[in-house]
Amino acid sequence: MPRPPSPSIPEKEFVYNALKQSLRLDGRQALEMRTPVLTFGPELGWVEVAMGKTRVIAQVDGKMVKPPPERPLEGIVTIHSEISPMASTDYEPGRPTDEEVTMTRMLDKVLRRSDALDKESLCVQAGQRVWHLRLTIHCLADAGNLLDCACLAGIVALKHFRRPEVEVVGDEVTIHPPSERAPLPLSLHHTPFCLTFAYFPDPSTPPILDPTYLEQRLSAGLLSIALNAQKELIVVQKAGGVPLAPDEILRIIEVAVMKVKELDRIVESRLKEDIAGRHIEVR
């Protein structure tokens, strides 16, 4: 299938002119993001995140395996995030686009390499058994900013997931099913969130947060910042050749800090609401 055609001239000119006056197509402010709607599935560790029309499902699955000999004391976390053509006609199976590669790398940096998840807590018996967690990300619909949505879905799924309790007596390992003993949450050091800002070719156009599909296609550069509510930066990734002054980046980081605090509040309240409605404790 040929590459999707770029936006038409009137669309391009209109979006650039409107953005110069800080007018966005869906009526949002320049630095306003779409409020994420979190829906939790019947299983623990399954969540669907919808930011406007962009929808992503994340699911966490765990099983016990023998660890590799070079790392006998840590659990294993693998992330699977192939974008299928279901998300948009831009994606083809088997041929990762630039955006897909960027997303896979960012998810890896934000969720795995950032040490958000305490891998040593996943070790059951040193050198013998550890938990292997599989995080699968399904992109259902791409209406812009699939990256932020996927990162959010991933981290919320990890926070939502409960693993069965394991008892080790000598050499004997018993995995208690959820009906016998309440499953335990994963040990997360911090909660990283990713925010993407789009920059445009005309330097007088201010940057916008959480671009839609058309805004993303017409952008000249994207700046993705992953940080947590404790104001710690995890990843700063800049794609595209738009020159940015250091104080511009610092200003954007300040904006990102405020947004992450809001996101953290939304996620925590939704998680609490959902867990309260479930019977995880054994009576």
Added chain:
Amino acid sequence: MSHYILPGEQVHAQHVNLKLGPGLLQLSNNKESEIISTRAGELKHSANNSKWWIESNARRYVPAAQESVVGIVIARAGEGWRVDIGSAHMANLDGLAFEGATKRNKPNLKVGSIVYARVSLAHKDMEPELECFDAQTRKAEGFGELKGGFLVRCSLKMCRMLLDPNHFLLPLLGSRFPLEAATGMNGRIWVNAKDPRHIIAISRCIEAVDPDGGGLDEIGVKKFLSTMDI
């Protein structure tokens, strides 16, 4: 009385002068001929049962002759252009298919420009062909390149609603501010107004009234407009 049917179901329609509209197909095997539906939707018929059709909603356009569509030029092809109208195949627009065009005097369309054209030829396995003049009068009648403005995408049912002269949306918006709109049957609407805020308002209203995206009615749209700053 709304009767919903699925593709492949048989429809019992009998009349002396039976006319089958969109979504219905007559199959004849041996001496019997049966009428089956090819789309999922609501089965409707006229008062005297002579005309039958299926009302469905979709987002993917299937080209049919004599329909006006909004296309985006994607490449030059010899004497004409290849235009994307949202269908499975790209359409061909010949350089001479404009009012008053001669070999020396052809319009200058750039890649990425928007055109309002009429589908002159559409068969399921061929590439559709477009023309930029009215079939009978052979004059432009609004067809041709559309400059400026913005392109809004919607479902096919929404653009059929907008083409209905009795629909409320465009006159309601037109009473607030001057606007021009070219509605294509392929789910694309070109709109233009002086202020970008007005264009954004039109775009958001079309998305809100679209059956896919909420299906607001007139009162809902008035409330929605009052929340915007125009």
